[in-house]
Amino acid sequence: MTKILIPIETASGERRVSATPSAVKKLKGLGCEVFVESSAGELSGFNDTLYKESGGQIVSNSNIKIWENADVVFCVQPPSESNLSKLKKGAILLGLLNPYANEKLQKTITSKKISALSMELLPRISRAQSSDVLSSQANIAGYKAVLLAASELDRYFPMLMTAAGTVQPAKVVVLGGGAIGLLAALVFEAYGYGNIQIAETNALRRDMLEKIGVMRAYDPLCQTPDPGRVDIIIDAVGSGATRRAASTLVRPGGVIVHIGLQDNEPGLDTRRITLQEINFQGTYCYRKDDFAEALALLTSGKISGKGWAEIRHLDAGVQSFLDIHQGKAPPKIILQTVR
Secondary structure, X not given: OOEEEEOOOOOOOOOOOOOOHHHHHHHHHOOOEEEEEOOOOHHHOOOHHHHHHOOOEEEOOOOHHHHHHOOEEEOOOOOOHHHHOOOOOXXXXXXXXXXXXXXXXXXHHHHHOOEEEEHHHOOOEHHHHHHOHHHHHHHHHHHHHHHHHHHHOOOOOOOEEEOOEEEXXXXXXXXXXXXXXXXXXXXXXXXOOOOEEEEOOOHHHHHHHHHHOOOEEEOOOOOOOOOOOEEEEEEXXXXXXXXXXXXXXXXXXXXXXXXXOOOOOOOOOHHHHHHOOOXXXXXXXXXXXXXXXXXXXXXXXXXXXXXXXXXXXXXXXHHHHHHHHOOOOOOEEEEEOOO
16 A cells, blocks of 8 residues: 655745645545644644544654655655655655755755656646646735735725725736736736736737736836835746835835745845835745635636636647747646647
């Protein structure tokens, strides 16, 4: 019987778990023996009792043998080097492994002869959509960014007309018109807010963005909003250049929500953020409630995928990746096997 281990995540700030109780139940139905480290799902809203009821066996975090005996290990981020070293020869490691940026992980996997499946590197084709970990996280990120901005902003989002007068809408700029940035803009729109600008250097995407909704797309290399006048900045790129732009555009007391992780280059004006009490908020990991609320918004029809996703046949896969690299692609391409 295949032994599967669901460990507690040890990476700093990581709140996700690699398998839910319902997934454990399915694995049990396939004849697998599933071991869940105690409290592995607590930060995601799943306690040990739920895993027990689904057929999982709760094991202590200090149980070394479970790592030594595991045939398969599910993870969100790579386990610690000490735990990896306990795995037996031929064990399978499955998760978001980021192998190109983790030389130590590569050496450990090679020396232990571990079979590693890095989920974020799976081809994003229609047959593999249920395993597409990147798009699912991107959708939630765009949604969560809007909620964070709303909770931190010191004023209302939309225009309000009252007997006492009119409250002007907040000014919002989204940096990056890819899947994450576009979804954030669509969530703003779904909540009745229409004064949205998206900074996007790709001309094809700019044209598409303006056809989709009420947002206005502009080329940040040629023009930019007035500095220090924007209430909310959503940085869906996460580069040194966009962090500099966010620091410049946001008003005193405004909000910057940082989602993208393109690079780790400097760019934030920490002095201005401090002196002018600008709220900087990052979002990456999500609660169970965030997923439920985001899915409800998507399934309600308030947010549509029409107009910003292009479906192509699998034969066009190579050309699709070239189009993405050359900036000729829409925010999302779906490859399917049937014509």
